Amino acid sequence: MKLRVLILINASAVAITLSCVNYYFQHNLYDLSITFGVSFVTSFVVFYYLIEKYVYSKIKLIYKLIHNLKLGRDLREALGENMSADPINDVEIEVKEWAREKKTEIDVLRNQEKFRREFLSNISHEFKTPLFAIQGYIDAITDDDFDDTDMARQFLRKASRNVERLTYLIKDLDEISKLESGEMPINYTKFKINDLIKEIFETVELKAQKHNSKMVFKQKYDEPIMVTADRDKISQVLVNLLDNSFKYGRENGTTSVSLFDLHDQVLVEVTDDGNGIEEKYLPRLFERFFRTDSSRSREIGGSGLGLAIVKHIIEAHEQTINVRSTEGIGSTFGFTLQKVKQQIPFPGMPTLKS
Known part of the structure; x- marks a missing residue:
């Protein structure tokens, strides 16, 4: 409907322009009316053909492609579907909806990226703390050359506790990974x-x-x-x-x-x-x-x-x-x-x- 109104306006503008030019040179009302009628019909037909061929059909195809992509269907199906009478309005609605969905996806991706950074920071800290502690205890024992056996035993016990902490951490990470991937089945x-x-x-x-x-x-x-x-x-x-x-x-x-x-x-x-x-x-x-x-x-x-x-x-x-x-x-x-x-x-x- 909007497209036909636009064609009528353009055809009328062309017809009026040509009629005014003809009247300026001929000063004949009969010629003016003939010129207006012929130019209006001709302009309407030309505009309708050009817009239908180069604009309207392209918009219909774009709408079909967007519609089929959203439904996850084969794009080849787009060419054989019956669309509504006003694809321009449909394209506007579809594009707005597509933009909202993409904004939501971007927000989700940003949250996931933030979570990934926090997770990497946390896991590096969780591993770094016991590893540095173990390294410190072993270095202290090595530097002392086992002269103080009581201190060596105490440091070895502390290093052992940190090794246990690392073991629990790796075990729990492995378990979460298997639960998320479905590798760990639920035995009902x-x-x-x-x-x-x-x-x-x-x-x-x-x-x-x-x-x-x-x-x-x-x-x-x-x-x-x-x-x-x-x-x-x-x-x-x-x-x-x-x-x-x-x-x-x-x-x-x-x-x-x-x-x-x-x-x-x-x-x-x-x-x-x-x-x-x-x-x-x-x-x-x-x-x-x-x-x-x-x-x-x-x-x-x-x-x-x-x-x-x-x-x-x-x-x-x-x-x-x-x-x-x-x-x-x-x-x-x-x-x-x-x-x-x-x-x-x-x-x-x-x-x-x-």
């Missing part, structure tokens, strides 16, 4: 989540005593809840979350585990009564090497990848994990697991006893 089995939590309590009991932490798993959760998940990996999730609660909880604090029935899922929550986490840090808490308190985190130890591994394991199960925290009160980490669907027996069906 059916098990009682209650029993697993009690087993993990026994496993981490010495760590809890070391940090003077009390663990609580209430008796009301004794009724068995069957879930479908990778038992070993969920064990790792629980150990990591409990270990974090001991490390960052308060002295003589309490860590409790709770279960909530969510129809076809079960929500597992690990709660401590520590110092809590500032709200601004919560969105980044599951990032690799992210630390809210760098000095205390490095003093406590660990690879800084525990929560990142936890998140990857839960997401690999196609479940969710979240955290809520209040400064001075404590933190709660919760994740969901798929419950085993209970089969409803038909009337008269015999019940199997275990």
